Amino acid sequence: FFSVLMLLLLTACSGESTGNEGSTTEQTDxxxxxxxxxxxxxxxxxxxxxxxxxxxxxxxxxxxxxxxxxxxxxxxxxxxxxxxxxxxxxxxxxxxxxxxxxxxxxxxxxxxxxxxxxxxxxxxxxxxxxxxxxxxxxxxxxxxxxxPEALAIPTAMEKAIERTGAKKVAMIYGNDDVLTQSGFDTMKKTAEEMGLEILTIETFQKGQSDYNAQLTKIKNTNPDLILASALYNEGAVIMDQARKMGIEVPFVGGNGFNSPQVIEIAGDAANGLIVATPWFGESDxxxxxxxxxxxxxxxxxxxxxxxxxxxxxxxxxxxxxxxxxxxxxxxxxxxxxxxxxxxxxxxxxxxxxxxxxxxxxxxxxxxxxxxxxxx
Ligand code: 1QQ
The missing domain is CATH 3.40.50.2300 (Response regulator)
Structure with missing residues (x-):
């Protein structure tokens, strides 16, 4: 009897959403x-x-x-x-x-x-x-x-440049992903607008594990700052290998770097990463x-x-x-x-x-x- 009553009630409530199985709470109007x-x-x-x-x-x-x-x-x-x-x-x-x-x-x-x-x-x-x-x-x-990166990246870059006084930058990005490509486009445009000297532009692909060739080139150009557009996995490994090669300059990253996984994977090598985000977890x-x-x-x-x-x-x-x-x-x-x-x-x-x-x-x-x- 009870289930018949419930059914009647449900049908009376609305013709729309009767597919909520698992809901055992009483329905109100x-x-x-x-x-x-x-x-x-x-x-x-x-x-x-x-x-x-x-x-x-x-x-x-x-x-x-x-x-x-x-x-x-x-x-x-x-x-x-x-x-x-x-x-x-x-x-x-x-x-x-x-x-x-x-x-x-x-x-x-x-x-x-x-x-x-x-x-x-x-x-x-x-x-x-x-x-x-x-x-x-x-x-x-x-x-x-x-x-959007179009808003976040310029904000991060302007603050990073203002604080570090960087003039010469090296760039690295994944060229097989819509976001890492788009983030790179914004970084390049912003660097040009800010009058920064772009020393080299390096690329990589998803799942890559060895960045020696790209990082050697970057190191040889002696940048003040590195602009990196990557998802966390590749981004963290890039930072780790860069620090191991003695590249100590700050990185400005795109949204892919906004994950604690970067710290998890790169450890101390993640220090010096600058990124824009609406979220600040340490806020009081x-x-x-x-x-x-x-x-x-x-x-x-x-x-x-x-x-x-x-x-x-x-x-x-x-x-x-x-x-x-x-x-x-x-x-x-x-x-x-x-x-x-x-x-x-x-x-x-x-x-x-x-x-x-x-x-x-x-x-x-x-x-x-x-x-x-x-x-
Ligand atoms: C995008 C991103 C990634 C970092 C989401 C995880 O921003 O693909 O647009």
Whole structure:
């Protein structure tokens, strides 16, 4: 009898979202349920990015659901950092009519494969870590809450140059990844605009383990500073090998370096890395301290930038869902696009008219094995 009653109640509540199996809590009239698809880099060389992102999402999910206004289900798929796998994961998610919107994938390389199709299908998609040039421009349904390299890198470079007085720079970047290529383009343009002398430009590929040839050339040009655009695995090894060769100058890195994995892999060799980020984990701001504590209690480690951005992203989605009033793809899209002055963990957040980020960025450096504020 009870289950029949529940069924009647559910059908009476809404014709929309009856697919929330696993939800045993009582339904109230106002409660909106929604299913979000997540595509994340969970296995392979850059899996720490995806691990942080999904942990940030899950922490936010449990808080949001506990709060009771909306109920969010996350369906998480692994992309392994591969564009093709990300695409098939997204097709699986999109073919489910009850998927309201998508979060991810992790890498810009993957995102450029997935987002055009989501856009074509009228499914909102938001990157929480995708910082290459041109992401929100993919289409009307495409958003991100990660700071674009075009904004982050010049901020980091200006501060680094101002403080070190560097005039001559060497550059190194991965030329087989959308983000590392885009970060390099921004670094080069910024260096030219700042009147810096570019001594040499070196390239590498994903998974490379020996940078001796590139670093020898860089060392011989005697730069004041190195500009590096890399994901954490390659970036950390580059720094490690550079220090072992006696290259002591600071590095300015792109978003790939915003992972504690750089310190984990390179150890002391990571000291002297300068990078821009909206996240400062050592902050004594109440909301940051609380987030650190909750995250550490849940996952046994400190959160990083990627966890923080994903955490905010789900709150931004939940906020849009509330304003949409129901789990409808069109209403959700409209509500999300109107996100303005959202107060998140990372501060005040709005979308601009194309779905790109409007928020502040900080510059941090690695010193004594920690990301500290770069004054
Ligand atoms: C991108 C990035 C990466 C560092 C995400 C993990 O910024 O691919 O756009």
């Amino acid at each position: 106002e409660k909106i349920s929604a299913k979000f698809g997540v595509i994340s880099y969970l296995t392979g060389a850059g899996a720490a990015y995806g691990e942080a992102i999904t942990q940030g999402l899950k922490l936010a999910q449990s808080e949001i659901n506990e709060n009771g206004e909306v109920n969010i289900e996350l369906v998480i798929e692994d992309s392994a950092g591969e564009a093709e796998q990300a695409l098939s994961a997204s097709q699986k998610l999109m073919s489910d009519d009850s998927t309201l919107a998508i979060i991810g994938p992790t890498l810009s390389t993957e995102f450029f494969a997935v987002a055009p199709e989501a856009d074509l299908n009228g499914i909102t998609i938001m990157g929480t870590s995708t910082t290459a040039e041109g992401i929100p421009e993919i289409g009307d349904y495409v958003f991100r809450n990660a700071i 701001e109440q909301k940051v301290v609380e987030f650190n504590e909750k995250y550490e209690a849940a996952y046994g480690k400190r959160p990083d930038q990627f966890a923080a951005q994903a955490y905010d992203a789900l709150y931004i989605y939940a906020d849009a869902l509330k304003r949409a009033g129901e789990a409808d793809r069109e209403l959700f899209h409209e509500a999300l696009a109107e996100t303005k002055d959202f107060e998140g963990l990372l501060g005040n957040f709005s979308f601009d008219e194309i779905g790109d980020v409007v928020m502040d960025v900080k510059v941090v450096e690695i010193k004594d094995g920690k990301f500290i504020e770069f004054e």
